[in-house]
Amino acid sequence: MEHIVIIGNGISGVTVARHIRKLSDKKITIISAETDYFFSRTALMYIYMGHMKFEHTQPYENWFWKKNRIELVKGYVKHVHTGANKVELADGTAIDYDKLVIATGSKPNKFGWSGQDLEGVQGLYSKQDLDNLEKFAPDKETCKRAVIVGGGLIGIEMAEMLRSRKIPVTFLVREDSFWNGVLPSGESALINEHIQEHHIDLRLGTNLVEILSDENGRAKAVVTDKGDTIACDVVGLTAGVSPNIDFLKESDIELGRGVKVNRLLETSAKNVYAIGDCAEQHEAIGNRRPIEAVWYTGRMMGETLAQTLCGNPTEYKPGHWFNSAKFLDVEYQTYGWVFSERGMKEYEQHFHWRHSKEKICITVAFHKESKLFLGINTFGIRMRHEIFDKWLTEERSVDYVMEYLKDANFDPEFYKQYEGEIVAKYNSEFGTSINPKKKSWKRIFSNA
């Protein structure tokens, strides 16, 4: 029986294992040093905040793995010997494989700051990171202040976590507005306000210079490029993540920033595949980045690779880009491509609407000349994924999207709807006279 060994029990590794089991009877082994069982790392923050316990983040009960004959090995892979079809664990045991799947995910970026390896300095990615935070920042007495470095999604999550225990937080963001490499300025501004309303000391346009140590090797303060020294007990490094592939450096697998893979998710070594955060496409797919550290792409690569491994070679072809996040209390969804001013295409034009009082706004991107709908960002409004996926495939115009926007609304019942206001503003800005159509189940469920 063919033995498939998977390194990493995150969403990618577990998804590929589950789908292989659905499709075949192969022997499956998952190796991980992080936890005994799969858990959802996107939920780590909710454990610290007391919304959930660790066991709630485990999507499958503990008996699931045995029942589905997925063998779990707790261990750290030190070497991959592609010639001998063997992985070697840190404790010296060797495991033979017929096919090997590398799904080791990411690790937090460190840019060589002085003091970046001190105690109390950490990212937020693994279960161990959470354990560390619980150790160094259990309450506001132990942790008088925390400094978070890096203005992205993990940074704001970490700020929210610490604030939930009333720990003062200083948030250093390199850019002059939060996440404005990704978000258009209106949205970035909205989130800036929102962060400050949550009593987070947001410092825009500020870089970390060094982290100062106390006599026990623990972080005690950070120094910024504005000349400030901020005393703190915890430093969160959340300036992005990079592939967790150091253990492969001595193997003969071709590496870039991540493990290089083709569209079939094959690496340069025979019978070795890579998926998820640690995989790097030779060439980016569409507007996507070569490395996508997103939960759902890991899942999709797992689904795809399982097909290939079970005799149905299938290329990884992600559909239209989408994503979502939550900034403190504001939900964010995006479908298609809406670039920030920095990354904007020359043909791209935006329509922005913001509620007069609430933290609600949308931005629609479209083609200047053809009016082709390119994408939408929503804040504080939920939208229906299927509808935008369909409209993008059908290459609808922005006028069409405006007219049928009510079909796409996914807010809970009785919520106030803003399509009327949105379309009115659109009409006045672009001289159109679009009347929003009433929501229709027929259209929602008609296939593209």
Add this chain to the structure above:
Amino acid sequence: MKTIKNIGLVIFLIGLAIFTVLPVIGTYKISSTDFSEFVNEKGIKSDLFISDLEKNVVNQSFDGMLAFAPIITDALEKANAQHRKNKEYKKVIYTKPHDMAAQLGKKAGSGFIVENKGLMWFLTFGLGIIGALLFILPNVVLLGQKGIKNDGIYHESSTNKGWVAWLVFIFLVGFYLILYFRSEYAVNWTYLVDPISESLSGNPAGHWFVYGFMYCVVMTVMAVRMYIKYRHNIYQIVRTTSVLFFQIVFAFLIPEIMVRLQMPYYDFKNAFPLDYDFFFQWNLKSLINSGGIGMFILFWGIILTLVIVPVMVYFFGKRWYCSWVCGCGGLAETLGDPYRQHSSKSLFSWKVERWLIHSVLLFALVMTGMTLYSFFSETGTVLGFKTSGVQNTYSLLIGSVFAGVIGTGFYPIFGNRVWCRFGCPLAAYLGFVQRFKSRFRITTNGGQCISCGNCSTYCEQGIDVRAYAQKGENIVRSSCVGCGVCSAVCPRGVLKLENGPEEGRINPTQVLLGNDPDLMELVNKK
């Protein structure tokens, strides 16, 4: 703000302490005129019982129900034993000993509590309400900006099955045990609400009136908490208002007013088989003997169960009843909301749930079949089983122990919908319709799920919502009561309660939206 909360807590605890101590304090003294009046009213023919009480109780003063009640129950049991032995069946008293103690106790109560009903109401209910509101209202500020705030739920003793939760558990279970099985200890509570009862129905309060009144008070106060916690969520606000309205108006006020107008006591929203005694002989007889209104209630009760319930479930799912109308659901959604995360999501619980709830439904149906057969054929037994025996078993096991003691008492430990999930026969019936013939489902939003597990954790019905959401599958489960909290706690906007077309309601998917359509086609073909 924190100080206000603490003051509120102290005031609440004082009110609760006074309330809790009431069952065992107070003075009971019955005069001979009152006693003979009582004997006449009740038509008590047992000379043994009467003389026993005249010797040991009448004109004597007792400190607390603990001293008073055992004498009554003993006297009654002894007298009955003697009468049975002598075959003097006409003298046997059929009132149960504890009910007798409660009825006499109500007559005999005297002293401070009885003379100061208003003050005592304030010291118990009044302080409880004021304290609870002082504890709850500061959350408007403390919870910060609107949005889902479950911060610290698993750090708090009260909401993480710590010692506070166990104390609440003991209190609730104790309360229900008194209510169902030792009503004589509730006598002092009835005095507190006598003025309210008298103004509504014209009668002094019994222990069920205490329960009904307390139910409304608890729901109202906890509804305030719901309004604050979910103030950004219109669905929760509308739903809470609805369930509160039906409790206060339909379950509490209308039946009392009907009694005042000499009509049968009836809760127009309580549908069979949850209302399991609707077809019991005494109820049918009372309805038939009440003229037009009785016949209307009989007709309404049957139409409600056979037509209105399934038609409404077809259009709106069972949520219209379980989360918008039902009293049990109402208490679960208000008092029980802090405990919703405790319902077990394991596969094992799901198996238990399906066996248990359907067994109760079967039990209720068989019992009702027997009851109706007995009613029309005027026999007491069906196939050798005593109908009244089956009815009593159901009343005790399901009506009292399951629905009351376990259903509510276990909130802090097993979650707030124990009864609705494992025991309610009406929920089982609604569930069949919802699962197989309804427009209701929880729609999932393509591939946005990140499997975080908030939805499953906060599902009060123990549904592993995430298991569906991460597959992009609509959730069509018979147990879903449509409370809407999974949708509220989802950080990615993945879940939505929808009444849409039946077609496409069930959508088993192999590959989630987001992957290229070719692949989906490929996989679905396999």
